[in-house]
Structure formats: structure tokens, C-alpha cells
Amino acid sequence: MTPANTFDSVCDQIDRALASSFRHDIVADAAKDADLGAALLRLRDGMRSNVWKLGAPPLDLARVVQKYDRKTRNIGFHVLNDWDGIGDRVNDDTIPVDVLHYLVERRGGEPAAPATLRILLDYYFMHILALLAVRVWDEGDADANLDRVDHLLGQLQGPNGSGQLFADDAETLLLIATSHYELHERGYAVLLERARTLNQRHQTAIAIGHASSMGCHLRFGFEATYGRDTINMRDDNVADYPWLLFSLATVMKEYVRIREGGIATVDRAVVAEALINGLSGDARAFVGAAPRSLAGFEAEAAEFRDAFHAYRHDLTAEFEAFRPTEQSYSPLNFFFNFSHNVVKGAVIDALIEGRPWALSLNDLLTTRADTPARAGSKEELARTLMAYARANPHQIRGRLMPVIVYDPPKGRQAFSVALRKMREQ
Numbered sequence: 001m002t003p004a005n006t007f008d009s010v011c012d013q014i015d016r017a018l019a020s021s022f023r024h025d026i027v028a029d030a031a032k033d034a035d036l037g038a039a040l041l042r043l044r045d046g047m048r049s050n051v052w053k054l055g056a057p058p059l060d061l062a063r064v065v066q067k068y069d070r071k072t073r074n075i076g077f078h079v080l081n082d083w084d085g086i087g088d089r090v091n092d093d094t095i096p097v098d099v100l101h102y103l104v105e106r107r108g109g110e111p112a113a114p115a116t117l118r119i120l121l122d123y124y125f126m127h128i129l130a131l132l133a134v135r136v137w138d139e140g141d142a143d144a145n146l147d148r149v150d151h152l153l154g155q156l157q158g159p160n161g162s163g164q165l166f167a168d169d170a171e172t173l174l175l176i177a178t179s180h181y182e183l184h185e186r187g188y189a190v191l192l193e194r195a196r197t198l199n200q201r202h203q204t205a206i207a208i209g210h211a212s213s214m215g216c217h218l219r220f221g222f223e224a225t226y227g228r229d230t231i232n233m234r235d236d237n238v239a240d241y242p243w244l245l246f247s248l249a250t251v252m253k254e255y256v257r258i259r260e261g262g263i264a265t266v267d268r269a270v271v272a273e274a275l276i277n278g279l280s281g282d283a284r285a286f287v288g289a290a291p292r293s294l295a296g297f298e299a300e301a302a303e304f305r306d307a308f309h310a311y312r313h314d315l316t317a318e319f320e321a322f323r324p325t326e327q328s329y330s331p332l333n334f335f336f337n338f339s340h341n342v343v344k345g346a347v348i349d350a351l352i353e354g355r356p357w358a359l360s361l362n363d364l365l366t367t368r369a370d371t372p373a374r375a376g377s378k379e380e381l382a383r384t385l386m387a388y389a390r391a392n393p394h395q396i397r398g399r400l401m402p403v404i405v406y407d408p409p410k411g412r413q414a415f416s417v418a419l420r421k422m423r424e425q
Contacts, residue, residue, distance in 0.1 A: 037108025076187025118162035211278030218281025333411030
């Protein structure tokens with residue numbers, strides 16, 4: 001391994017680029033072309049080669065991206081490339097390049113728009129950082145490396161960027177990186193064991209994001225993929241259930257620490273919301289007897305179950321604050337197949353409309369909002385994504401269905417069913 005390709009050195013290179021006028025210079029150079037299509041194809045050269053010749057020195061990520069991508073594929077993840085469900089194969093081009101081609105078809109004849117180019121360039125770099133997030137265990141201290149990626153994410157979404165938000169932290173990048181369809185799911189067990197080696201702060205952040213996201217994912221599966229057949233859903237999600245158990249158990253430990261007056265890394269409302277979001281997909285599997293999909297994790301399941309029941313009455317009362325209503329946004333109304341598709345959909349809309357969404361995936365996984373306008377924007381984005389999904393449905397169980405849905409009645413039903421199952425146990 002040459003010094004130029006160590007984790008630290010690659011982060012240093014990206015840090016310098018993101019903190020400088022690097023992206024502005026790339027966009028200004030591409031925008032010299034007469035139309036957006038030509039400008040996008042100029043960007044494509046750098047996105048495919050992972051070599052950016054503007055700047056001093058140029059940013060050459062070719063060797064490290066190839067190395068990290070190969071190692072990540074070896075454990076079962078395709079962070080940079082999507083699955084072609086029709087061709088039953090992994091796409092040749094990366095996800096940002098696929099999106100670029102879509103944009104060429106939709107807006108290629110329009111004048112080159114710097115705002116659009118900036119969003120797409122940031123989306124490319126988001127994938128580079130997501131790949132780095134999966135590789136934090138390769139060398140050195142994984143916790144320090146994850147903090148480094150978190151710093152780079154802040155640079156990416158900072159004042160030199162497009163204004164498009166993707167994730168609030170590096171732990172959510174890890175979620176986005178691995179929430180694709182994978183033909184072979186062996187990587188999830190490997191990643192789970194690695195996640196358990198991180199410190200409490202990082203494990204809690206990973207758990208909060210995963211619990212909330214997987215609640216949305218399993219609610220979608222229950223309604224669409226499995227036709228409301230819980231047993232079928234459990235049997236077909238042997239990779240998801242251990243991850244959700246880890247997430248719920250980790251968040252539950254944080255709740256217990258808060259209740260016992262210990263040092264907490266997040267506040268109680270955040271923890272309670274993550275628990276109800278995670279449990280909403282299949283509460284009985286975690287507060288009752290562990291299903292077959294948790295074979296080998298019985299001790300962890302029992303630990304979570306015991307802690308939950310010790311505080312069950314208080315928790316179910318606290319969960320009422322997150323009961324979905326018609327008046328406000330709720331992630332319990334949000335159903336989707338993969339977190340990656342939510343981010344991708346938001347980016348595509350931003351590219352088509354030529355303006356960024358100042359909302360991250362994390363924003364869509366919580367009721368929390370700084371202002372009423374921001375809360376309204378979350379519902380607007382969720383419904384925009386549903387509109388795209390309805391216009392481009394996937395075939396599921398022989399029927400064409402949207403893979404992103406915002407449905408308040410279904411959300412209220414899921415909440416009520418989850419609480420009933422918790423009280424029955």
C-alpha cells in the first residue's frame with residue numbers, strides 16, 4: 001500500500017478538495033458548454049474515471065476507489081452500483097452516472113445550469129464518502145475513521161456545496177451505502193459484527209438511523225412485498241431482523257441509561273421515537289418470542305425483551321407523542337423499499353427542478369422539525385417521491401406498485417397495531 005492510498009491520506013485529499021473552490025471550478029468549466037447535456041457529459045468523464053484534473057494538485061481517486069470497491073464487493077455490497085431488476089445484473093455504470101444519463105434525456109437540450117451540475121457533483125461525492133464509511137475498519141481506529149468521514153460529510157454539505165442534503169452523519173451514510181438490493185446478502189452479517197466493535201456513541205447513532213429506516217422498510221414489505229403475511233416476511237428477511245434487533249437493543253440500552261441517570265448521547269424523545277419506528281414493522285417479533293429469523297441471537301433478543309417489559313408502561317405512554325395525525329408529518333406514514341432509493345429520488349427531483357432539497361434522509365425519519373415550514377417541506381418531499389414512484393412502479397407479486405409511499409391512514413393503522421401487540425405480550 002502506498003502512502004497516497006492510505007485511509008488518512010485519501011481523506012486528506014478529499015478534505016482539501018471539498019474545502020476549496022475545487023467543485024466550483026469543475027462546475028464552471030463544465031458550464032462553458034452550450035447545453036446541459038454537453039456539460040453533463042463533461043462531468044461524466046471525471047465521475048467514471050474518479051480523476052479530476054482541475055485544481056492543484058488534481059484529485060486522483062482512481063486507485064483507491066477501485067481498491068475499496070473491490071473489497072466491498074468481496075463481502076457482498078455494491079455501494080456504487082445499482083441492481084438492474086430487468087436484466088438481473090449489477091449495472092455497469094455507477095449510480096451517479098446512471099442518474100446523469102437520466103438527466104441528459106430529460107433536460108439535455110436546456111442551457112447548462114450550474115445549480116444542477118453542483119447537485120450532481122455533490123451526489124457523486126456522497127457516494128465516495130459512503131464507500132469510505134464502509135471501509136473505516138480497514139486500517140487504524142474505526143471510530144476515528146468514522147469521525148473523519150463525518151467531518152468530510154460536513155464539508156460536502158457545507159457552504160462550498162450545492163445545498164442538497166443527503167445525511168446528517170457518517171452513520172447514516174453507512175445505511176445509505178448498504179441499503180440496495182443485493183442478490184447475496186452475506187455482507188449484512190459481516191457489517192453487523194463490525195458495527196458491534198464501534199464505541200457506544202457510534203453504535204447508538206447507527207442504531208437510531210437503522211431502527212427508523214428499517215421500520216419504514218418492513219412496513220413496506222408487509223403491505224407490498226409479502227401481502228400482509230408476517231411469517232413470510234420474517235422468513236425472507238433473515239438479514240434484516242438481526243440488524244433491527246441490534247438497532248432496537250442498542251437504542252433500548254440508551255433509554256435505560258437515560259432513565260437510570262447515566263450519561264446519554266441523545267435525548268429521550270429521539271430514543272423513544274426510534275423505538276416506536278423500529279417496532280412498527282413487526283413489534284411481536286421483538287417484544288414477544290423471537291422468530292426463526294433471529295436464530296442465533298436469542299440472548300440479545302431476551303435482553304431487549306426484558307428491558308422493554310421493565311419500562312413497557314412508560315414507553316407505550318411516551319409513544320403516544322408519535323401517533324400519526326393528519327396535521328403533521330410522521331415517518332410512520334412513510335413506507336419504502338430501500339433508503340438509497342429515497343435519497344436517489346430526492347436528488348433526481350432536485351436535478352429536474354434545478355433546486356436542492358435542504359432535507360436529509362434523517363429528516364424524513366423523524367417528526368422533529370425546527371419550524372412548521374420545515375415540517376411541511378418533509379411531507380411535500382415524501383409526497384413528491386411517492387408521485388415519482390407511482391409514475392415508475394415496480395412489479396411486485398405480479399402487480400405494478402410504487403416503492404415509496406406516504407400514506408397517513410396506513411401509518412395510523414401501523415402505529416395502533418404495534419401498540420396493541422406491545423400491550424398483549
